[in-house]
Amino acid sequence: MIITPIKIQGKKTKLVPHIIENIDLTDNTIWVEPFLGSGEVLFNVNPNKAIVSDNNKLIIDFYKKIQTKKISSQIVREFLEEHGKKLEDIGEQYYYEMRDIFNKTHDPLYFLFLNRSCFNGMIRFNSKKEFNVPFCKKENRFAKAYITKIVNQVKKIEDIILSHGDNWQFICCDWKETFNKYKNNKNAFFYFDPPYINRNSDYFNKWEEKENNDFFNTIKNNQINFILSNWYSNKYRNNDVIINNFENNQFTIVKIDHFYHVGGKEANRNSIIECLIKNKDE
Ligand SMILES: C[S@@+](CC[C@H](N)C(=O)[O-])C[C@H]1O[C@@H](n2cnc3c(N)ncnc32)[C@H](O)[C@@H]1O
Structure with a gap:
């Protein structure tokens, strides 16, 4: 299992094996991932061809600089x-x-540096787009062993990125741009991991109900191959938006128990049932 050096709320480390189990890629598949985040899913799936994007420029820049060898x-x-x-x-x-x-x-x-020493490994910005997460106090924050751990994580992803050359592209843009570019490409397989409404939503932009509805309608109404991760239920309620949109004969919903480690609020750390939504097998 590859653990990427970037920490982010909503990182899908625990879902990776379930995602891998539920996809079927060929050598020609183009892995299209418009909400890349830490890249944990991309690096573990390790497809031959990938178009990955996020509207968080910092994450994309980090990976692009590794690709162009400006960072090692x-x-x-x-x-x-x-x-x-x-x-x-x-x-x-x-x-x-x-x-x-x-x-x-x-x-x-x-x-x-900030990502690995800030409170809870969060990525959060204020309205002026300034990173505003406080320090996570700890003796000897960057102890030798901690630096080695981070460097080893970087080394692994560096080797993978460089091994793929131009077959992997990191792009900073809105999900819709990536979607529109690849929606008619028969080799494209999409993995979507959008922010959850009212949870984990302070990334670079807010992710509100309207955008979420627009997103669900778009992916439902186009003939694309995809897998979408989201939450299905928690101890208080079901995620009705998911159920209303995807519990039908077009899609399969695979339910998975999951626990969130990263998140500022205690309330966000409760166990929830995650789900993977995919096209029904033909
Ligand atoms: C749940 S996280 C993805 C986590 C990722 N799967 C991982 O394992 O680390 C959602 C990502 O969507 C990005 N995002 C939010 N709104 C976006 C938008 N409108 N277009 C593109 N990316 C967006 C955020 O910056 C964040 O990195």
Whole structure:
């Protein structure tokens, strides 16, 4: 199992084996993933061809810079050692200095530093699009073993990205753009992992009911091959939007128990039933 170096709320680590079990790719399949997030699903599925996108420029930039060799695991090591030491010497205030610099430069290495030392591994922005997650206090935040762990994670994804050359493309754009480009391509297989309404929704933009409805209608009404992950029910209620849209003879809903680790609110950490929605087998 590949664990990617980027932490994000809604990361689908535990769903990966279920996703793999429910897809059937050929050598010609183009894996199209318009809500890439940390890339955990992409790297574990490891398709020959992939078009992956997200409207979070920071994530896409990070992967693109690895692809163009502007960032390597060695560069990550040097960066984290240097700034991890300063954080240790200066203290918490240094995290906020790094955050200020990052909000001006959007440098992916600063992003990684913040992402791996911020509270709960969240990615959250304020209305001015500034990263605003506080520091996660811990003695020796970037201890040697922690840096090695991150560097090894980067090394694994670096090797995979470079092995695919131009067959993998990382694009920063809205999901609709990627969807429209590939909806008529018979080799395209879509994996969708949109934000959940009223949960995990402070990514780069808000994900509101209207956008969610538009998204569900779009994927339902086009003849595409896809798998969609979402939540099916929690201990209080069912996800009626999913049930109303997909519980019919066109789609199969596979239900899976899941537990959320990442999330600011205690309420978001309850166990929920996740689901995978896919086209009915012909
Ligand atoms: C649930 S997360 C995906 C998590 C991912 N599957 C993983 O395992 O890490 C949803 C992603 O959708 C992105 N997103 C939100 N609104 C979007 C939009 N309108 N267009 C494209 N991406 C969007 C967010 O930036 C976030 O990375």
